Amino acid sequence: MNSRSVRRTCVSLVAAGAALAGVAACGSGSGSGSAAPAKEQHKAGSDFSPVAALQAVQKKTDGAGSSKVEVTMSMGTTMGLQGAGDLAWGGGMTGTMRMKYTQGTMAQTMKQIGAESIDARYLRDAYFANMGPTFAQSVGGKHWIRYGYDDMAKLMGPSGAVMKDQMQNSTPQQGVKMLLASGDVKKVGTEDVRGVQATHYSGTVDIAKLVGSSSGLDAKTLDAFKAQMTQSGISTDTVDIWVDKDDLLVKKTERAATKNGELNTTAFYSDYGVKVAVEAPPAADTLDFTTLIKPKTPTQQQG
Template identity: 30%
Template sequence: MERRTALRTTVVVAAGSAIAATLTACGSDGGSGNAGTINLPADTALVKASQRTGQADSFEADLTIADTGDGGTTIRGSGDVRLRPNLAFTATLDQLKVGGQTLPGVGSRAILVGDTLYAKVPRLAEFATGGKPWLRLNVDRTGRRLGFGFDEITDAVQRVNPAEQTKMFTGSKDARRVGEEKIEGVRTGHYTGTVTLQDALNRLDPQTREKVRRWHTDGSDRLAFDIWIDSENLPRKLVVKGTSKGHETSTVTVLYRDYGKKIRVNPPPADQVGDVTDTVGRFLGGGN
């Protein structure tokens, strides 16, 4: 169970961090534009942010997911993501707590290149790869043996993808501007509001709507959000709280930076990698 949790969590954080923002390919740091644009009314700011974030090619993000179920779970990770021309990322697991207990796996890393996932999970190396620090598996071939595949990775991306999140927020009927704040030294406008899950989903195209619906497994029926948008209409911070019948179910927090940075995602050196594509089911207890 511990081995399965460590590997799955590394992938989830990788995907989540990978996920975490759809920002810009224009090469701007978002801090030099017209400061007046951070004073836009909430409805205008959200629409502009939605349009702008849809242009993202790459970004760096820090992600924290906190769920209240099963005694409480906190996952914290960070990563670099390239969305186009194809999805690729590197990510690190910085914290994993379940029911108040810190679990093994902190410091684990994941790299996705093409259809190959590389994971550096120290506690797996001794028996899964003959001591080599990195394991490699073909996502398509292992697929359901681990309970995740590309569908799960892309679904996870939707959970904190600002391009989709800001579209969802445009369904809010009470969004408002709170004021101006600096996020990591960048001036931003702070906006807040709520939206029912159904109104949020109605803002999305049918394919995206179904993906987003799948990751709302915590029972949330309303989302409360805070978003900090810079002078170039780019989110710098996002906090989304899911609620069900008035009770908080989960909180997702993302910090974004290095928008448009050229990201090279390279696999580890071949002599440090052990392939587990055909054996992963056995050593995780899932059979063949």
């Protein structure tokens, strides 16, 4: 594998790995978002509004602390992937996921390097991707790539700063918070989700306004991010969530148009409170992605 392929793969994984983790977030996680205690709102009468109900869901889901997650994601002809694992939140997202690239140009690239499936570990300051033995042979025998959130923010500019905020503040209840911030939430009805009776809520979110209202980022960074979102062709995000009788999120879907095609994600959540244990891979078996994306100097190319 040549150095250009290595760099292209590493940069692609910045977006792909973060996007999968972002299924637990998708809205920036810094804001609080409740006008009144969710418990009080939830007891406001038999005809309480969807907003009051979702405030209870936000509190209960956030307080659960961890869950098992299954997710599928597609974006036009660029990417299709599936993932499953355990994630914990509170003080920064941590956890593990197994990801498989199923379609699109990303899947073709990953197949070429023998890494159609990868294991990911999420820590509070970085996530790690195990690229497998074929990739390791081309980078000195090391299997893991480290993606530091601070480095990702620098590499990706304003949108990277927002991504860093998402990665460090991810919880499933961010989907609930998105609907609360949208001002457009409605109750659809009751449906079966994998054998569980769940209440379905839906709404359309103005992404730029959501980021501005819920993140702690400065105005300059936010303005630049909104410009990048506009260039990507994303203006709104349709969010649907399903909630069980215990006020816990069991399913979420999102749909948004981008220049690379329609972005669709579906996530299922279960086993809230599951124990999550994760640690960084051995340093001797890990490379930092910033060292891999640097172009070779003329001397290195000759060697």
